[in-house]
Amino acid sequence: SAVISQKPSRDICQRGTSLTIQCQVDSQVTMMFWYRQQPGQSLTLIATANQGSEATYESGFVIDKFPISRPNLTFSTLTVSNMSPEDSSIYLCSATGGYGYTFGSGTRLTVV
Amino acid sequence: GENVEQHPSTLSVQEGDSAVIKCTYSDSASNYFPWYKQELGKRPQLIIDIRSNVGEKKDQRIAVTLNKTAKHFSLHITETQPEDSAVYFCAASIQGAQKLVFGQGTRLTINP
Numbered sequence: 001s002a003v004i005s006q007k008p009s010r011d012i013c014q015r016g017t018s019l020t021i022q023c024q025v026d027s028q029v030t031m032m033f034w035y036r037q038q039p040g041q042s043l044t045l046i047a048t049a050n051q052g053s054e055a056t057y058e059s060g061f062v063i064d065k066f067p068i069s070r071p072n073l074t075f076s077t078l079t080v081s082n083m084s085p086e087d088s089s090i091y092l093c094s095a096t097g098g099y100g101y102t103f104g105s106g107t108r109l110t111v112v
Numbered sequence: 113g114e115n116v117e118q119h120p121s122t123l124s125v126q127e128g129d130s131a132v133i134k135c136t137y138s139d140s141a142s143n144y145f146p147w148y149k150q151e152l153g154k155r156p157q158l159i160i161d162i163r164s165n166v167g168e169k170k171d172q173r174i175a176v177t178l179n180k181t182a183k184h185f186s187l188h189i190t191e192t193q194p195e196d197s198a199v200y201f202c203a204a205s206i207q208g209a210q211k212l213v214f215g216q217g218t219r220l221t222i223n224p
Contacts (some may be wrong), residue, residue, distance in 0.1 A: 001158075015205045031211075033211055033212070035154070040218070041216075042201060042215065042216050042217045043156070043201070045211050045212075045213070048211055053136055092155065092156075093214065097213075098217075099213045100146070100158060100161065100201075101146065101158075101205075101212050103155040103156050104155065105154075105155050
């Protein structure tokens with residue numbers, strides 16, 4: 001299965017700023033996703049990153065707050081914009097090449 | 113859309129005993145059901161998965177059963193060991209075509 005490199009692994013950011021998280025997959029995959037995981041909670045899907053087109057967002061998540069890019073089949077970015085303390089969470093990317101879903105190591109974001 | 117319910121939220125068993133975690137799903141089109149183990153501070157790791165054309169799958173001490181009619185699937189861990197302590201998540205998707213939707217998670221504690 002694919003191996004995903006995600007960075008940064010953690011960051012502490014000031015409120016009102018933005019952070020871009022990157023995921024690089026070691027092989028071509030069909031689909032990439034971005035999840036948020038609050039402490040002690042399950043994984044909540046933010047959006048599906050579509051190659052060469054706009055991402056598909058889940059209910060409660062909007063493009064202005066979480067812009068996503070996927071310029072090719074192996075790379076995607078998630079930006080958390082105009083951050084507030086409520087955005088403090090772990091953000092994970094995921095990918096599938098048709099069988100099985102693998103995850104990046106996550107980005108632990110703290111907004112102060 | 114798909115909705116996955118997972119029970120129990122916490123489970124404590126004696127070392128050597130068996131543990132069972134149950135999930136139900138809502139979308140009859142779902143055909144792929146993975147189980148993930150997540151240790152503290154780590155990414156979710158796939159431990160076993162099952163497709164809808166199979167009723168049961170086993171890998172050493174871990175087994176998964178699927179009842180398509182009732183739309184539920186279960187994780188069985190036998191001869192539990194302290195290293196089995198973690199949070200376990202079930203998930204469901206239409207393989208290769210759609211997002212992975214997660215259950216709420218089960219915190220499993222193995223007591224020595």
